[in-house]
Amino acid sequence: LHSGTWDDALAHFGRSATIYREAGELRQWGAATSVEAWLLRLRGAFARAAAIDEELIRVGEETADPVLRGWGLTELGNTLCQAGRLSEALPLLVEAQDLFRAVPDDRWVVYAGGGIGMCYLRQGRLDEALDVLERMQQTIVARGFHGFLGAVPRGALVEAYLTTAEAARGEVRRGWLTKADRLVRVFLRQSRIDIEAAPAACRLTGTLLWLRGRRGPAQRWWNRSLAIAERLGAPYDLGLTLLEVGYRTGDPAPLGRAAQIFAQIGAQLERERATRLLPSAS
Secondary structure, three states: OOOOOOHHHHHHHHHHHHHHHHOOOHHHHHHHHHHHHHHHHOOHHHHHHHHHHHHHHHHHHHHOOOHHHHHHHHHHHHHEEEEEEEHHHHHHHHHHHHHHHHOOOHHHHHHHHHHHHHHHHOOOOOHHHHHHHHHHHHHHHHOOOOOEEEEEEEEHHHHHHHHHOOOOOOHHHHHHHHHHHHHHHHHHHHHOOOOOHHHHHHHHHHHHHOOOOHHHHHHHHHHHHHHHHHHHOOOOHHHHHHHHHHHHHHHHHHHHHHHHHHHHHOOOOHHHHHHHHHHHOO
16 A cells, blocks of 8 residues: 555455455445545546445444544545635535544544645635644644644645745745745655655745755656556546646646546546646737
């Protein structure tokens, strides 16, 4: 899974889910199924991931199992967020986080919180994003959490810091860039173990360097992000990095490719942004 051999991982988790379902072990079925849906989302198969997520929610409701329902709500919310359906995604993630607080399961509280923060970011609600994501990061540090469930909130918080820095000037700008620098280093270390986080970690490192005026190193980090996303077969992350490169450099080629990728996988919000940035759209 975390080595990046996702075809094999999907096959194994699919078989595990079938075996557990036939044995009536629904919690174990749900664990395998939620990872299967997560991998499908990373591969850009949003419709297939959403169908699995909805099945998790349905079984969780029928069996009165808040954990199964919470897993389904979180993954469906993240899938809809990446598809650009933010108004649908956000209430699902909020409900999931409430469920996990009641269980309690703080790791999934953090994971759902990362999705909430990402939705706020995509909606332009920067202050709310920072508030949620900084609280999630505080929980990660306080509880000593490790692993992939912390990747989404961590990456989203770096993005929020960079977005805030870009709108600031002088010492304030430098302060936000310093915050981003400290956290992206942690994110990069995590991505050495959790390879699915590597495209985002490299992309964000490139953007940090670009905002600091170091354009050559920025390009190298973006190229690294693109290479890893290509190797993994992670089209959403590939599109995001192409979009970032095109936006920063003004090169229409990566923008055009990003728009095509987003159209193919159904990432509407990012497709519209990439299309607007193309010279023919101006």
